[in-house]
Amino acid sequence: MNQEANTNRGGCRSWWRNCDVEADSEILAIDQMEDSIGPLDTHTTQIRQLIARFESCYHQADKEAERIAKAIGAGRRPTESSARPPKRRKELQNSRRILSRWCKNTTIRDLNLDVGGIRADQLLSFIGEPSPLKVWQVERVVDKVIEALDPNRPSHRMVLDLGDYGEPGAYPTGEYYRDDASFLEQTKNTLIHDTVDGRKARISLGLSIDLLMPCHWDFVGSLVTILKAIGGDLHPPRPFACCSRNLGLSPLCDRVRTISNTLRSFWRGSKRIKDIDRDVLASLGPATTVKRWLAASLDKTIRLQLEASSDFWLTFS
Template structure:
């Protein structure tokens, strides 16, 4: 199956790859294989679902999505994948809705919501805190209703906010609530909400952490996220070198990938390369250094 140049370029939309002239020798090698191997359509579609911008390690379900890609390689077919932009797990959405409802209820006069762990972070009920809490609650509830709804809520609050705490939360694209609303897929979503409530209650400058900055704090906030990513990468390297898996996760990775053939070898090498790009990026973000398998 012939693969268009445009599609090949789109595969590598990842850290360190800004244009075709940024392709390194490993990418050129993997791209060249697309013309040498009789690639079935399912393989092309699986390759399209591998990590790149829009399917990133900061997403709630990045690891679940990555496991799905491994399973697709083994099954020889493709299906919907978790972990993309805007993907919010039902469990997270449920907590988010509860947070939003509690904030709106507390903003009225405290009431029964005063005992909620989140709103306790807001401190004493005052007019400025109440306004900020209502803005926060309405934006959070809007996230579950889709981008158009949440943008309308943000715009409405940007126009009507009277006190400084609420204005800071909603004014501009980089305002904390705007950042959260436009990146609900970040694993830091609920942590950001709790953090903003704390900032309101303590009069601290509010901010939200998503995307690359969220990866910077992952070793403390969600250490397993990075550890499992690296272990999957190591397991793929072992598979490519026909080595016995060294860990239980490695055994599962190899089992998911399935039998060896040239199509799966190309897919596994491509997946390893995408994870390698992300891991090198993480090394730069975290100030670490790791050794990686060369594909050529």
């Protein structure tokens, strides 16, 4: 056995930590494929690690899935860069410039900047009339953006103590802000009213700031919702999306699903599966046991993420 089957709450091997599910019959069958291979070589292990880090909510999830498929075909992990894509980096940089300047001078205007096409003056208008509480809340947003641009300057959680894969107690919450306890409580108690997969839901402003992710497909939309909530608009016309919350609204879902179909056609050796990408299929090359296992792993990971229950997010209501 190449992986110990004991790290996920559902008894899955650690490869499946980004799915947060119990091992079903298909996962067990895929694990058996792994066992039949014998000891994994370095390249195979590295590719499987890429799959274990794949997130369908990533703002370039389609490109990442294609990149992993090509790696499966080539038999080696591609060269990676820690640099953020230029468009997202610009959005983050401009968010920091606009909001940090407002925190220092709430009367500032005429900033010739935008975030995802939304002008600075429009973003700031969402906040409304300034107050000490609003400045403190916007500073927490700035902290999240700064962390995204410089991981050596981490932000501090207000509400969410879960780790990257749902580990409870992974992060201390609130203690850092004990000198601002009143602001913290008001932020935690401010509730945004929206929907999760069409069902009525609520999420606290504090939690939404904790969940403002720079790599998320709807970073700009999430930022707008948060700034409007700080300004008192707690009923956004567009549901708040973060992590798997409202993932179905992502414009990348259809493309990622097509890649999943293609992978499934490859590893099952089936020509009956519809909506596949011939170029992705060609990039996988001739089928081998290792390729079939890796393709099955990515296919299953994508399907589990896209089909995940939204009930978890309703527990915050």
